[in-house]
Structures are given as C-alpha cells and as structure tokens.
Amino acid sequence: MSHDSRTTRTALRICPLCEATCGLTLTIEGTRVTGARGDRDDVFSRGFICPKGASFGGLDADPDRLRTPLVRKDGVLRKASWGEAFDAIAAALPPLTEQHGQQAVGVVLGNPNVHTMAGALYPPALLSALRTRALFTASTLDQMPKHVSSGLLFGDPNAIPVPDLDRTDHLLLLGANPLESNGSLCTAPDFPGKLKALRKRGATLTVVDPRRTRTARLADRHVAIRPGADALLLAALTHVLFEEKLTDPGTLAGHLEGLDDVAEAVREFTPEAVAEACDVDAVTIRTIARELAAAPTAAVYGRIGSCTVEHGTLASWLVDVLNILTGNLDRPGGALFPLSATARAPRTAAPGKGFTLGRWASRVSGHPEAKGELPIAALAEEIETPGEGRIRALIVLAANPVLSAPDGDRLDRALSGLDFMISVDPYLNETSRHAHVVLPPPPPSQSAHFDFAFNALAVRNQVRYTRPAVPLADGLLGESEILARLVLAVSGMHGADPSAVDAMIIDRVLAKTVADPHSPVHGRTPAELAAALTGGTGPERRLDLMLRLGPYGEGFGADPEGLTLDRLLAHPHGIDLGLLRPRVPEVLATRSGRIELLPAPIAADLPRLRTALATERGADSLVLVGRRHLRSNNSWMHNVAALRGGSNVCTLQMHPEDAARLGLADGAFATVTADGGALTAPVEITESVRTGVVSLPHGWGHDRPGTRMSVAAAAPGVNVNQLLDGTLLDRLSGTAVLNGIPVAVAPSH
Numbered sequence: 246m247s248h249d250s251r252t253t254r255t256a257l258r259i260c261p262l263c264e265a266t267c268g269l270t271l272t273i274e275g276t277r278v279t280g281a282r283g284d285r286d287d288v289f290s291r292g293f294i295c296p297k298g299a300s301f302g303g304l305d306a307d308p309d310r311l312r313t314p315l316v317r318k319d320g321v322l323r324k325a326s327w328g329e330a331f332d333a334i335a336a337a338l339p340p341l342t343e344q345h346g347q348q349a350v351g352v353v354l355g356n357p358n359v360h361t362m363a364g365a366l367y368p369p370a371l372l373s374a375l376r377t378r379a380l381f382t383a384s385t386l387d388q389m390p391k392h393v394s395s396g397l398l399f400g401d402p403n404a405i406p407v408p409d410l411d412r413t414d415h416l417l418l419l420g421a422n423p424l425e426s427n428g429s430l431c432t433a434p435d436f437p438g439k440l441k442a443l444r445k446r447g448a449t450l451t452v453v454d455p456r457r458t459r460t461a462r463l464a465d466r467h468v469a470i471r472p473g474a475d476a477l478l479l480a481a482l483t484h485v486l487f488e489e490k491l492t493d494p495g496t497l498a499g500h501l502e503g504l505d506d507v508a509e510a511v512r513e514f515t516p517e518a519v520a521e522a523c524d525v526d527a528v529t530i531r532t533i534a535r536e537l538a539a540a541p542t543a544a545v546y547g548r549i550g551s552c553t554v555e556h557g558t559l560a561s562w563l564v565d566v567l568n569i570l571t572g573n574l575d576r577p578g579g580a581l582f583p584l585s586a587t588a589r590a591p592r593t594a595a596p597g598k599g600f601t602l603g604r605w606a607s608r609v610s611g612h613p614e615a616k617g618e619l620p621i622a623a624l625a626e627e628i629e630t631p632g633e634g635r636i637r638a639l640i641v642l643a644a645n646p647v648l649s650a651p652d653g654d655r656l657d658r659a660l661s662g663l664d665f666m667i668s669v670d671p672y673l674n675e676t677s678r679h680a681h682v683v684l685p686p687p688p689p690s691q692s693a694h695f696d697f698a699f700n701a702l703a704v705r706n707q708v709r710y711t712r713p714a715v716p717l718a719d720g721l722l723g724e725s726e727i728l729a730r731l732v733l734a735v736s737g738m739h740g741a742d743p744s745a746v747d748a749m750i751i752d753r754v755l756a757k758t759v760a761d762p763h764s765p766v767h768g769r770t771p772a773e774l775a776a777a778l779t780g781g782t783g784p785e786r787r788l789d790l791m792l793r794l795g796p797y798g799e800g801f802g803a804d805p806e807g808l809t810l811d812r813l814l815a816h817p818h819g820i821d822l823g824l825l826r827p828r829v830p831e832v833l834a835t836r837s838g839r840i841e842l843l844p845a846p847i848a849a850d851l852p853r854l855r856t857a858l859a860t861e862r863g864a865d866s867l868v869l870v871g872r873r874h875l876r877s878n879n880s881w882m883h884n885v886a887a888l889r890g891g892s893n894v895c896t897l898q899m900h901p902e903d904a905a906r907l908g909l910a911d912g913a914f915a916t917v918t919a920d921g922g923a924l925t926a927p928v929e930i931t932e933s934v935r936t937g938v939v940s941l942p943h944g945w946g947h948d949r950p951g952t953r954m955s956v957a958a959a960a961p962g963v964n965v966n967q968l969l970d971g972t973l974l975d976r977l978s979g980t981a982v983l984n985g986i987p988v989a990v991a992p993s994h
Contacts, residue, residue, distance in 0.1 A: 256714035257284055257817055259694045261360040262297040262304070263878055265290070265427040265434045266696045268709065268818065269298055276715050278302035278690050288819035289707045290434035295427060296876050300887040304689070309884055309953050310671045311685035312720065322673070322683065327722055330682050331730050335739035337665045337681070341638050342375070348608075350735075351379035351627065351636040355644025356387070357881060363686070364643060365697040366784055367728035370746055371640070374736035378605055378614070379636055381621040386649055387549060388430055389978040390557035392616050396600030397844035398565055400834030402616050403701065406565065406580035407431045408544035409825060410439040410704050413578045415449045415540035417533065419475050419564070420550020420984075424459040425873040429548045432696075432703040437463075439704075449540065451533060453478065454550060455870055456898075456940060457933040468533075469935040471524040471862075472870045473985025475547065476556035476854055478523045478530065479563035480514035485534035486570050487511065493538070495572030500829055503842035507566060510843055510851055513858075522858055537571050542578025544568065550870065553984050556854050558977035562847055569840065574829070581825035582832050585700035586708035586808055587791040590798070592763070597834030602846055602977065608634045612979050620979035621650045622971035628659040638665040640731075647675040648880040648946055651969035651981050652921050657949070669727060672884065673953035675946070684731070686724035690715040695788055708797075708808065709819030710788065725784045747783025751775055751790055758794060765800035774801055780810050797822060850977055867903065869919065869986045871943045871965065880944035883957040895962025896929035898940040899990070904930045907990060914993040917941070919968035919986055925993050926963050939990060941965040943983070 252275045260267045268287025272280035281301040283294035314330035315322040325333075342350055352372060358364030372380060384392065396402035408416060410433055421429065423436040433439055440463055444450055452464040453475070461467040470478060486492045487508040494501060516527035523530075537543050545567045551560040565574065573579030584591070603613030609626045612619060619627075624646065628636045639660070647653040647660070653675070660666065660679040668677035669684045677683050686692070695710045717723055722730075729743035738745070755771035758764045766774060778793075780786040789810035792798050799807030813820065835841050876888040883889070897915055909915055911930040916923055917939070926941060934940050946964025947957035966983070973982040 258301070258690065258711050258714045259696065259709055260298040260301065261689050261694060262301070262882065263295070263427045264429055264432050264699055264702070265293075265295070265436065266432055266699050267293050267295070267298055267434045269294065269301060271301065271690065271714050273690075273715060276718070278305045278715070284818060286818040287709070288821040289703070289705060289709065293435035293438065296888060297878065297882065300885050301689070303887045304882070304885045306688070307884060309955055310688065311673060311683060314685065315673070315680070315683040317681040322678075322680070330684060331734050331739065333682050334667060334731065334734040338638060338735045339737055341665060345637055346634065347376045348379055348634045349637045350375055350377050351381065351624070351639045352377065353621070353624070353639060353641045353644045353646055354380070354382040355642065355649070356383040356879065357643035359698040361643075361686075361724055362693050362695045362697075362784055363724035363728050366787060367725065367732060367746070368642060370732050370750060371728065371735070374732050378619075379627065380618050381624050381646075382618050383621070383644065383649065384616070384618060385620045385622065385978065385980045386553070386983065387980070388552060389615055389618070389980045390552045390561040390975055391430060393558050393602065393978045394561035394565065396616070397847060398562065398840055398842070399832055400597045400599050400836070401832065402600055404582060404832050404834075405430055405702060406568065406574060406582050407702055407704055407825075408546045408580050409542075409578050410436070410443065413443065413448060413542050413544045415536060415543035416443060417451045417453070417537060417543070417545045418460065419453040419479075419545070419547040419560070420552070421546065421548035422454065422458040422460045422873055424463065425875045427875070430702055431546065432699040449536065455935050455938045456872065468525055468529065471522065472550075472868050472938060473554040473556075474519070474523040474857070475551040475554060476560040476563060477514065477519040477857060478525060479560055479567060480511045480854065481516045481519045481530050482534040482537070483507070483563060483566055483570065484511045484514045485516060485531050486538060486567070489535070491535065491538035492570045493572045494569055495576065496827075497569055497572065497574060497829065497840065500833065500839050501569070501842055502837055502839040506843040506848075510848060513855060518858055522860065537567065542576065543571055543573050544578070544580045546580070550984055553980060553982060555973065555975060555982050555985065556857070557975040557980050559847065559850060559854055566842065569842070575827045577824070577827070582828055583701055583703050583825055584706055584796055584828065585697075585703070586795050586797050586822065587697055587788070588701060588796055590794065590796045591828065591831035594830035594833065594838065596836055596838035599834065599836040608632070612974070615978050618979070620974055620981065621646055622974060622981045624650065625652065625656040625659040625971070628663060637663060639663055639667070641666065641668045641670070641676060641680070643670060645674050645676045645880045647949070648944055648964055649966065651966050651971035653946065653964050653967055654922070655971070667731070669731070673951070674880070675949050675952060678949070678951040684727050686727060687717060687721045691717050691721065692724055693782075693784065705824060706822035707819055708792075708813060708822060710810075710813050711817075725782065729783070744783050747787055751778070751787060754790060765803035769801070777801060785810060846977055853976065865906065867937060867939055867988050867990055869917070869965070869968065869988045870938055870940050870984045872898070872940045874942060877942070877944065883944065883947060884954040886956050889956065889960065894960070895926060895942055895945040897926040897990070898929045898931050898934045900932060900934050900936045900938070901930050902936050903939070904928065908992055909990075915990050916993045917968060918989045920972070921968045921970035924963040924967055939988065
C-alpha cells in the first residue's frame with residue numbers, strides 16, 4: 246500500500262505498553278502510525294525505547310482489533326451499534342441488581358487500565374455507581390503484597406518507596422528482572438541503562454533470583470535462592486543487623502515505633518537457621534547484611550518474584566524494614582517516596598486514619614478484603630456457588646483472567662454461566678468471548694495519555710501529557726466516553742450526556758475542597774473554580790483540576806507560577822519537577838503518626854514463616870517459577886507479529902542436570918503436573934535456571950475456540966496458571982502464589 250508523503254508528519258505519544266512510560270515520536274502517514282522512535286527531548290526518558298515501543302504502529306493497526314461493539318443475540322456475538330450496545334446494558338444490569346442485590350455484580354480490572362488515562366479516571370465512578378464489594382483486580386496476581394505492607398507500615402497502601410537508582414551506592418534486588426520487564430512498581434525509563442551506570446560509577450548490584458537472568462548477569466553478585474524463600478532471606482538479613490549492632494535508622498529514628506519488637510520477631514531467623522531453606526550459605530547472608538549496613542547509601546528493591554509467593558507480604562514488609570534499619574528509607578541514594586503532580590498536596594504531619602485489612606470477606610471461602618479488593622483467585626467460586634450474593638453479572642475492564650488467574654479452565658466454565666457479562670476490550674480474547682456485550686476502545690494513537698499511577702512510582706518527579714496523535718476514526722468512541730456511558734447505563738442514567746459524569750466528579754471534588762480549611766481555595770465557590778478550568782474534554786478538565794490542586798499546582802491563583810493544564814500543554818516533552826526528596830512526615834497516615842514497624846497482622850503471620858524453616862524438601866523435587874520477556878507484557882501483546890519469535894516463546898526452561906536425570910532432551914516435550922492440573926510444553930535446556938527449578942512464562946495459552954487473535958493463536962503456548970488450583974494464597978494480601986510451586990515433570994509420550 247502506498248502512502249502520500251505529503252501527509253507524513255510526526256506526533257508525540259507517551260508509550261502505554263509497560264511501566265517505563267517512555268516518550269515516543271510517532272511517524273504518521275495519513276492516519277496510520279508507520280514508525281516509532283524514542284523522543285530525545287522527553288524530560289524523563291531522553292530517547293530510550295524498547296521493542297514494545299518500537300512496535301507501537303503494529304499494535305495500533307492490528308487487524309484483529311475490534312472496531313465495533315459486539316452484542317450477543319441468540320447465543321452469538323454479532324456486530325452492533327454503540328446505541329444497541331448501551332441499550333442492552335441498561336436493559337440488563339439495573340433490573341438484575343434490583344432483583345438480586347448490588348453484590349450480584351462483580352467488577353474485574355486488568356492491569357492495562359493503569360496504562361490508559363480513561364482506565365484511571367472512570368473505574369472509581371463505576372464502582373461508586375454499582376456499590377458492589379465484589380471487586381477483583383490484577384493486583385492480587387502481582388503487587389498487592391506491597392500495597393498491604395505499605396498500608397500497615399505507613400498508613401497508606403499507595404505510599405510505595407522506590408529505589409533512587411541514579412544516586413545509590415548499593416542496590417539489592419530480589420525477584421525482579423528489569424532488563425526484561427523495564428521495571429515494576431518503579432517507573433524508570435531505561436532501567437537497564439541505569440543499572441549499567443550504577444555499576445560504572447562503582448556502586449554494587451546484588452541480584453537474588455533462582456534464574457540467571459539478564460539482570461543477574463549484570464550484577465556483582467548473583468544469589469540463586471530457592472524460589473519462595475525471599476522472606477526467610479530478608480528476615481535473616483534483618484537478624485544480622487540487630488545481632489551485630491549494625492542498625493542505624495538515622496533521621497528516621499524519631500518516626501519509628503516498634504523497633505525492639507522487630508528485633509525480637511526475627512530472633513529465630515539466623516543465617517544458619519535459614520540457610521538450608523533458602524539454599525544460600527550463612528556466610529553469604531552475613532556478607533550481604535554487612536555490605537548493606539556499610540554502604541554510604543543503599544536500597545533494597547523486591548518485585549514480582551518476591552510478591553507472588555506464599556509469604557509475599559512478609560517479604561515486602563522486610564524490604565522496607567531493611568531500608569529503615571540501615572537509614573536508607575527516605576534519603577537520597579536510598580528508597581524515596583515520589584511526589585506526582587496529581588497527588589494530593591502534602592498535608593501537615595499528623596496521625597491519620599491508618600490502614601485496615603479484612604473489613605469484609607468473600608462470600609464462599611471468607612477471604613478478607615485488602616485495599617477494597619477480593620482475591621481474583623476466588624472469582625470462579627463466587628460465580629459458581631449458589632446462594633445470596635452469588636455473582637450473576639460481571640463487568641470486565643481490560644482484563645483476561647482466564648489466562649492470568651489460577652485455574653483458567655474453571656473460570657472459563659464459570660464465565661459461561663453468568664446471566665450477563667460486559668467486556669471493555671479491543672480483542673475477542675479468552676475472557677471477552679464470554680461477554681454479552683463487548684465495548685472496544687480505540688487504538689492508542691487515538692487516545693490522550695497521562696500516567697496517573699506510574700508518575701506516583703517514578704524515580705524522578707516529572708509530568709507529561711500527550712493529546713491523541715491521530716483523530717478518532719469514524720464509528721469509534723473514545724475510551725473515556727465508553728466508560729462514562731457505561732457508568733450512566735448501570736446507574737439508571739442511560740441516555741444522559743456522558744459529559745455529565747465528568748461534571749459530577751468535578752463538582753464533588755470542588756465542593757469538598759472549598760470546605761477544607763487547609764485548602765488554598767477554602768471558602769470560594771465551586772462554580773467559580775469550575776469555570777476557570779480549561780481543556781477540550783471532560784478528562785482534560787479533570788486533569789486540569791488535579792494539576793491545579795496538586796503539590797506543584799497554581800491553586801486557582803494561589804501560586805501563579807504553578808502547574809495548570811495550559812502550562813503543561815506548552816511543554817510537549819514534559820516538565821521536569823526534580824529529584825526525589827525526603828518527605829516521610831507528610832507521607833505517614835498511621836493512627837500513631839509514626840512508622841509502625843511491627844503491625845499486628847504482620848506479627849500474627851510470622852509464625853507461618855517460622856514453619857517454613859522446618860519444611861522438608863526432597864533432593865529431586867522441582868518447583869516452578871515464571872519469567873518475563875522484553876517483547877511481552879502478560880497476555881495482551883502476543884498478537885503483535887513484530888514482538889513474536891526469537892526468545893519470546895513459551896518453553897519449559899530446565900537446568901541440564903535436571904533434564905539428564907529425567908531423560909529429557911532440548912526441544913523434547915515434557916508434561917508438567919501440579920495441584921491444578923497438567924500441561925505439555927517443549928523443553929529448553931539452559932544453565933540460566935538453577936537446579937531444582939523449572940520456568941514457564943506467564944500469559945500464554947491462546948488456544949481456546951471463539952477468540953479472534955490470529956497471531957497469538959498461531960503459536961498459542963500453554964497457560965502456566967492452569968497448573969494452579971487457586972487455593973494457595975499469600976494469607977495477608979490474598980495474592981495468588983504463582984512462584985515456587987511444587988511440580989512433577991516427566992517426558993511426554
């Protein structure tokens with residue numbers, strides 16, 4: 246197909262394909278994205294780009310993307326108009342909740358929601374309209390342990406410190422492979438470059454991982470821990486700091502509560518006691534602890550491999566405890582709390598409301614809520630089990646839990662029995678194929694972008710916004726309008742102008758703000774302030790509101806040099822807001838107003854960790870871990886041809902010694918069996934995996950009928966989560982245990 250060169254232009258777009266949030270310069274011919282390169286003038290990413298960003302045009306123009314809504318008629322999904330789709334929702338959902346109650350409707354949020362502007366702005370309004378407690382998100386497959394530990398320590402589940410990568414002298418990294426993932430709960434464009442710069446300036450990098458990943462190969466020291474033992478190792482490191490009198494909280498000392506209690510809590514976890522369980526010798530453990538304490542600055546950083554295990558919350562807690570005990574929390578070169586432009590303006594240090602777990606529980610198994618969410622591993626039983634409160638309808642926003650949650654076959658069957666299901670998804674995938682209504686958002690080039698979540702996790706404070714690079718195509722609705730109309734359809738306001746949703750939220754925020762005596766607009770009228778907002782859309786007006794009231798904002802005239810949407814638009818490559826700075830007093834929201842080092846739920850869970858010390862492990866036993874790939878992001882990028890092939894394949898990685906013992910050759914097929922079932926995958930023999938460990942990537946298994954993802958289906962791989970029955974969870978956070986799972990492996994016949 247030829248293109249008229251006279252229509253070729255460039256446009257800026259923040260990449261939405263992973264947590265690095267790199268700035269892109271798109272080449273556009275007519276209305277088609279034909280190229281993408283890193284934006285060298287971007288204040289944050291400085292031109293960095295990875296293969297996912299480079300494939301932006303392929304994803305944007307994927308012919309398998311849905312362009313019209315689908316509505317189920319006579320059991321078959323058929324193309325429909327937008328009006329028909331929302332009419333169907335309005336006709337089904339309100340009567341269902343009236344008959345069966347609000348808890349009969351569940352909501353599932355996938356991680357792509359935090360990669361879009363609309364996905365951040367509208368789900369809270371949807372949940373408010375539904376008034377359901379049946380909320381399930383990807384957090385209980387990934388990061389919920391960190392939210393829970395932060396909530397318990399600091400009083401705010403979203404107060405997550407990030408390592409100061411550009412200034413630290415020592416980085417201890419557990420269960421993370423940022424050279425493949427580009428970082429997680431730590432927004433850092435060119436994470437690989439930052440680690441290489443760290444090594445070049447003489448800083449130390451220690452990587453704890455059962456696989457010798459690309460990140461591990463870059464490290465000064467690679468510790469090939471036994472999967473699932475991260476909390477034991479961290480407890481032993483903490484023990485050494487107390488035993489050898491190496492603790493020095495520094496300026497944090499006046500903000501701590503429970504220091505002596507932590508010392509007693511880890512008394513049994515000596516390096517010698519945990520060595521066998523971790524398969525890490527006591528000398529190495531003591532050396533790491535001493536190096537952490539001796540480094541001028543240091544940061545401990547743990548991610549998915551340390552979260553999606555049986556003691557994920559304890560491991561997440563101990564990461565921050567180590568940073569606190571070495572004086573590295575809240576200091577340059579350590580771990581610091583970012584301050585995003587749309588955060589609430591810092592409040593005066595004072596006791597807060599604190600954080601509470603288990604305010605309600607799931608209906609069937611009694612799993613306690615965490616951060617308002619129930620474990621997604623419990624979704625199938627909540628649909629299947631009869632009785633009052635059974636989930637009869639489901640709204641799924643950018644999620645594919647059939648592949649991402651444990652025991653997808655069971656969930657697959659459960660979804661087929663729903664009375665009604667809505668999917669907001671660009672693809673007919675393994676989950677959305679069950680929907681009664683599918684609402685497809687437009688390609689990313691046709692959407693505005695602002696990173697609400699990831700700016701709050703960024704290693705440098707900055708703010709960037711990009712408007713749509715390509716006009717919205719005829720027949721499509723913007724994602725913001727789709728979600729606003731969905732809110733109206735489920736709340737009895739079907740047919741109202743979707744701008745009413747944004748106006749209602751703006752009015753609500755302003756009414757609360759002008760009543761706050763600490764606000765810069767205290768005593769003014771909401772109507773006056775609303776009239777001052779700029780922006781061409783409801784989401785832009787809401788962004789303008791948040792920028793003005795945020796920590797760098799102009800406060801509706803209080804600081805004429807402060808941030809507004811207009812000022813941000815005048816800086817298309819973003820505005821640099823500076824290095825992270827210490828700010829613990831304004832972060833703390835615990836009831837004591839201090840860092841509560843040993844919260845009661847943590848103390849109550851420690852006996853479970855002690856039992857892990859005595860767990861017997863067979864010499865020939867195998868455990869399963871996942872793995873990330875630079876060209877992939879969970880299940881939602883396997884349909885982009887440019888990102889397939891190479892090492893981005895679904896293989897069972899295994900150490901040569903284990904393969905020889907089991908009689909397996911490279912490329913042969915092996916059957917893997919666990920509590921949830923069995924699957925067959927090709928074997929890849931590699932020394933990058935330690936003995937006793939096998940590895941399968943996450944997000945594969947694109948072989949179910951009724952989907953429309955041709956590239957993914959051509960090489961479907963296997964769904965590793967089908968090996969899990971969903972019963973094994975981290976007790977405190979409800980997070981599914983996805984790593985360190987005992988498995989049996991045998992040749993396939």
